[in-house]
Amino acid sequence: MDDMNGHGNGGGGRLLSERQREHPFIVTEPGEVARGKKNGLDYLFHLYEQCRDFLIQVQTIAKEHGEKCPTKVTNQVFRFAKKAGASYINKPKMRHYVHCYALHCLDEEASNALRRVFKERGENVGAWRHACYKPLVTIAAGQGWDIDAIFNSHPRLSIWYVPTKLRQLCHTERNNATASSSASGGGVDHLPY
Amino acid sequence: MDDMNGHGNGGGGRLLSERQREHPFIVTEPGEVARGKKNGLDYLFHLYEQCRDFLIQVQTIAKEHGEKCPTKVTNQVFRFAKKAGASYINKPKMRHYVHCYALHCLDEEASNALRRVFKERGENVGAWRHACYKPLVTIAAGQGWDIDAIFNSHPRLSIWYVPTKLRQLCHTERNNATASSSASGGGVDHLPY
DNA sequence: AGAAGGACCAGTGGTCCGTA
């Protein structure tokens, strides 16, 4: 019933009628297996890879049938995953942590370092999740602030919608950067003279 | 009020309260202006170019505001066009003739020849519209039947959704071609031996 | 308290069918 050793909820002797929610995530180091009724972050990221596999299956079927072919993980893909027995995958969860997965894809070293720091400090998942935004905004700053282009140019990330909050942070920070560079004579904004 | 000389509905002395529907299309040769209360096919294709302009405006605004940026002519673009005063543009009409515009984009010579033949024969717009499917299916046959790739690789066509009926025709015809090549020993289908 | 996810909602793609 489990997806990987030591991950996911144990099916154990539990009756189907009393199936529980997934165990909550805790901040784990890379390679670390969560103990007790918890799931680790490697498992979280593995769920994104599973969604990608389901998308590829949906795409293959769509092409065979001459139907329009999704390029993103859509409602259709979540429905397919559920039908295929992956009841632990759902849209609100996957959307909630997309930017964390993005950091893992775009700068695995930075992502790993952040995990170690937040585990060290005993921070909860919400705090770690929140901290994933800032390094992404920094990456965007170095790429002309185009977070859509950054997502689309990465093969495993391009199938995910850019989260609204990440988009807003990039936009706000770009305006701040432009205003300060303009004030100091940088002149990256329009009508610089 | 008119969009181009000799095209669109005349505003004339008509009151705003009694604004009429657009004049119906008739089959015209390239460069020919429709006479009487009719619109020609150059005007039809011009509407697609106008939609493209409106999309580009919507995209520019979206990027300025750090919002998600449409890549296709969506409801949002039709709403924008209407708000900008292009009341003669609407979704059902544009969707109805997309494949005709596609032929115009992909093989203007073939499109022009078809217009001349159907004008010569005195056919109505519906007959011409129907006849636009077949040359497109032939083009798709020469490109691995991937009508989505054909649309997406053309800069002016890529902003339009592939019409359902065109997709279905390509799918059906691909299966027919595969079956006959299989029967004659071609073996393009899966499990050919 | 912190977190997982059912379920809702505004606005979409798609096109039918009452209209002229």
Add this chain to the structure above:
DNA sequence: AGAAGGACCAGTGGTCCGTA
């Protein structure tokens, strides 16, 4: 009859908030 387009509908992207 042939054709233009208002308006509807099933299923979407997005995420809130009742739940555990």
